[in-house]
Structures are given as C-alpha cells and as structure tokens.
Amino acid sequence: MTLGAALGLTPLLSPHNLVVVSAIALLNVSVGGAVIGMLLFTPVGFLLDPVFDYVGATLLGLPWLRGLWTAVYNTPILALSNFNNTIVLGSVVCWAILAFPIYVASRAGVVRYRSTVGAKVRNSRYYKAIAASRLMTVYRLLRPE
C-alpha cells in the first residue's frame, strides 16, 4: 500500500513511477494492496498539490541545495526524473516522509480487516465469483508468496 501511495500522491506519468511500478511487480508485496493504496491516495494527491508545490519550491530554492539540483539537472538519465518540477519533487519528498506512517497504518488496517470482516468477505458470493475467474489467475502471479 505504501508503494501504491507513491503512485497516488505523485504525478502518475513521471519517470520515477516506472521504478515504483517495477518495485511493486518485482518485490514480494501485495499488488492488490498497492492498487488500493493508489486509489486511496490519488484524490489526496490532488488535494495536497498546493502543499507539494510549496515544499518543492522551497527545496529547489534552498541555496545550499543548489549544487545538488544543478548536478541532477545536468546528469544524463537523472535529468529525466523531473525533480526540477516543484510538484514532482514536493510530492516525492512528502511521500518519502509519509511512507513509514502509511506502512504502519496499512499493516494495522489489514490485521484488523482479517480479524473482523475478512472471513465474511471471503465467504461472500461476489468474492467466490471473482476467485473462480481468470482474473484471479493473473493476480496469483503477483500475489505475495
């Protein structure tokens, strides 16, 4: 869910999200959780854009970081990251700060879900219908082992 939050909080069509998508696919994490994280945090990202803009503009304007940004801006491949954009930089930094709280909260949420309504959902007709479909076969490929 934390990696999914990155897709939701930061502009989706940014190069760093290719890394995030690759990480979601290759790391042994729940793709379903990532999708839920993305869906949950996309509206939050839209709402927080002014905050991201402020954070990004502040960071890009810090004189003691100018050397770093100049290096990033003029380094091949790294320059494609769009980190010179206030929204991209601000949202990535904010996500990095929020990543651990999101991880802890989502983990607690999953435990609570399983202990309360999880069994009921698994026994529902809709869940069983989806579990029997071909969609589940694709999902199983990406399910945590």
Place this chain on the structure above:
Amino acid sequence: MMPDRRPWFRWKALAPLALFFAFVAVLWGLFADSVLRRSLQEAATQVLGTQVDIGWVHIHERRAGVEIGELAVADPFDPTRNLIEIDRIRLVLDPRPLLEKKIVITDLAFERIELFAAREKPATPVEGGLAARTSTMVDQWRDRFGEPFLGMSAVDSIRTLVLDPSQLASVAAAERLMRQTDSLGVLAADGLAALGLDSLVAEGVALAERVARADPGRLGLSGTRALVGDARSVVNRLEAAEEALARAETAAMVGVRMLTDGIEDVERARTADYRRAESMLGLPDLDLPSVGGALFGQVSLSYVQRAVYWAELARRYLPPGLRPRVVPGPKRLRAAGTDVRFPKEDHVPSFHLVRGEASEVGGDTAGFRHRLTVTNISSEPALVGEPAIVAFSRLTAGTETLGLDAVMDHTGLTARDSLDFRWVGVALPAFALPGTPITAQPGAGRVRLAASVAGDRFFASWTLEAPEVTWLVDSASANPAAAVLRRVLSGLTGLHIVAEVAGSFDAIDEFSVRSNVDDALARQMKALAGELLATGQERARAEVDRVSRPYLESATSRAADESVTIRQAVREWQARLAEVRSRLEEEVRKKTGVLGGLIGM
C-alpha cells in the same frame, strides 16, 4: 516459531512487467507523434502569444530527428493572416543531450515558406499572451502620444458660448478683492481710532490756547512751571502719536500693496478666462508636432509595436546570465507546478538551435527566392557564448524586397539586441488617417524599421517612403478642413514619414513623428482657420468681458479708492498732529522766553 522466510523478490513477475513495458512502448509508437504535435502546438502558442497550428509531426527515433509539417504561425497583430507558413521543417537532434532532457538541434531545414498568407479562419487570440500584453502597452503609448487630429472637427464651426459669473475665475478674483478692500478699510479705520488722535488733538489745541492766554506774573513760578509741564507732556504724547501714525501708515501701505496685487490677480484671472472660453469654443490647435503625431502616429506605432513584441519575446525566452530560471511546468491533470532550470557552465543549454538554414526558389510566376538563416537560438545564451542571429531575405528578380537581420546578444549580463527590417518595392498596406475621412494607399514603397535594445532601454525608428501615394477620401464628409487636407495631400508627389520611439519596456519617454505633410498642412490649415480663429477669440473675450466687467470695475475702483482714502486719512492726521505740536511748542516758547531759566525750559 519458524522465522519468516518469504523471498524478497518475485521473479515470476518479470514476464508481466516486460509485457507492461512492451505495452508502454506500443502506446508510444502509436501516440507519440500526435502527443508531441499537440504539446509543440500548445507550447509554441504560449511562447509566441499567438495561435500556432501544426499539421503533423513525425519522430524518427533511429536518426534522432523530427519532422514538422504544415506549420502556420498567425500574425500576432492581425488574426486574419498568417505571419509565416512552412510546409515542412526537418530537425536533426543531438541524441546525447536528450538524456538530460535537453534539446540541441544541430541542423534545421525548411521547405516552402509563405509570408502573410490569408487564413481561412481568423486566429483565436491568446488571452494574456505576449501579443495581447504588447498591444496593451502600445495602446497606452498611443493614448499618450497619438492624439486624434483635434482641429479637424472644429475648424468649420465655432460653438455658441454663454457664460455665467460662477464659471469665471476673474469674477471670483474680483469678489475676493472686494472682500479684501472692505476688511482693509475697516482695519485702517479701527487702527486710526485706536490711536485716540481726535482727543489728543483737541487737548493739544485747548492747551495751546491756555498757554497763550496765561499770564506768568499772575500764575507765579509754580503755576507757570505746572502749565509748562502740562504742555511738555502733551508735546511728548503728540510726538508719540506721530510715531504710532507712521507705524500705522506702514501697515496700511502693506494692505494697499495687497490690493494692488489683487487688481493684478483679477487681470490674470481674466486672461485665463479668455483661454478657457476659447477652449470651450473648440478652437483648433495647429502646432506642427501635433499634426505629424496625429496623422501618422497610429500607423507608426503599429509598426513599432512589432519590434517591441519581438524584443520582448527575446527578453523573456533568451535570458542573460546563468541564474536558475523558473518556468511553468508541463500541463497535466494534476497541478502543473513550476520547473526550475539550473544551467551549468560547460554544459549544453536546455534548448539550443545550433543552425538552421533554408533557401528556396519560387515558381515561374512568383519569381522570388527566400533565404533564411538562424544561428544559436538558445534558452541559456550565456552557455552558448555567441549571439543569436536571424537573417531572412526575399529576393525578387535579384533585388531584395524583404529583409530582416536580427542579432540578439544575451551572452553577458546586459542583453543587447538589434533589429533591421526592410520592405522595399512592394505594395505597402493602406492605413487610415485618424480623425479624418482619408485613407492613405502608399502603393509600392519602402518601409524600414530599425530597433536596438540594451537591457531595459530601447530605441526604434520607423521610416516610410511612398513616392506614389494615393489618398482615398470619404466623399460623405462635408468638413471643409477635410477638403483642405485633401487639397494639401493631393499636391504632394510622395509621402515620407519618420517616427522615433525611445524609452523602457515599462514607459515610453519620447515619441516623435515627422512627415513632409506636416508643414504644408499646418500652413494651409492656419490660413483657412485664421479668420475663424480670430473671430472665435474675439467672441470668447467679449463674452468674458460682458460677464465679468461689472465685477471687475467695481472691485478695482473700490480697491483704488480705498487705497487713496487710507493714504489721505493718514496724511491729514500727520499734518494736524504736526500743526498742533508746533503751535503748542511756539506758545510755550513765547511764555517761557523770560522765565525760561527759572522754570528750566
């Protein structure tokens, strides 16, 4: 409890991930051209502040090249035509800077260039764009300098003029003078009364008679001494009164001078009233500078506006120095934010057009040849270290009919630009003379626009030479001044205008327009309007005099009378005091001649 031994990686997801990237690549192949076309179109429209249309774009990934087709840039100041149309542009990019998201165009070639072609649909104005902002700025200059030809509508008639006293400054001044006169008269009278001169003079006269009648033998020594003491005391008081009167006279003279000044103020106010009444009649102003600016200021500014537009464009997008630059971020569903560029020495700029060239020969009917060279256009000129140069020429039968040379040196901290635009031997567009029913058709002529910019300061000069100018007159106009203007213009074999503008981008300091029409027109107009002007001036003065004369005469005569009265009163009192004092002294001297030693006088 067994430790959690779940693997970190999910290798079996490699295949779906590869499929995902392949899908992204397919999307790129399918839509990259149209996405780039739209992005380029939007960006160019925003940058130029005028509608830019691009028919198609094709990306050549293997050759690091791009082809742009059917490019049309609308004229920023005339939405019905295109400034330029280019059939095909071929760009060759340096691939390495692309990894730094920088665009370096090493070669640029154009195919078929068309200038000033009519548009099928008028261009959509770009709100808040550079062209709109430049227009607003030049409109402000126009309001300040390009006054309409005010005299034209007024030469044939003089409006009726009926004034009332409250409109005239001279009446107000006269009333003020009368109030001053009244208060000065009261003050002078009060001042004289406060001196108690009447009683003092009476006392002096009575005492002088007493002294004259007195017999020192009967009064005795002590009686005579007391009488002489009384006389001496009155003489002292008379002397003191004379001094006080002298001071009162000085003060009164200040007041009299104020009244004299007040009379002059009234005269000045009357002169101002004459001018105001003349302006109410709408009498024409036929000074030479106003004729040139009024007739040709608008057309001059419309050409100068183009120079300002391109200079402003260069100033904005070719900034000097290497400081970080903030530009709007890319448009997306989310907020765009801003991009901060961090140029670095010895690195390539974000955008650099190294060289572009086009040479095109027109068809048999056109018989022209275009040549365009563009060098070193860059978003960070300081990194390139060489000025940007744009040169365009259109040769018709071997002669240049259109030429443009622009050098933009933004490599240092102060940007320096120069522009030279020439348009020779082609039909120049017609333009209306503002405030008149006349349109000028310059025909084949020559236009030259030269501009230079250093930092925020700019200077531009515009010249038009039209040896075979013709004038279209709206025959519906019955204005005799228009007839004079037409007669003056028809007598001219050609038209020659020189306009000069100097200032900063925020405010214009100087704007002058001279033409061969100015002198002849002003002379003729003055001759026509001379009699009417004299009549108008006479009528204005008569009306002012009619209304203000009673007030002025009353005020000035009262002021003059009061001055005389005050002076006269002071003189009379001075004479009486002196007379009483001398008589008293004489009488005392007579009586004390014998006993003077005894009584100590």
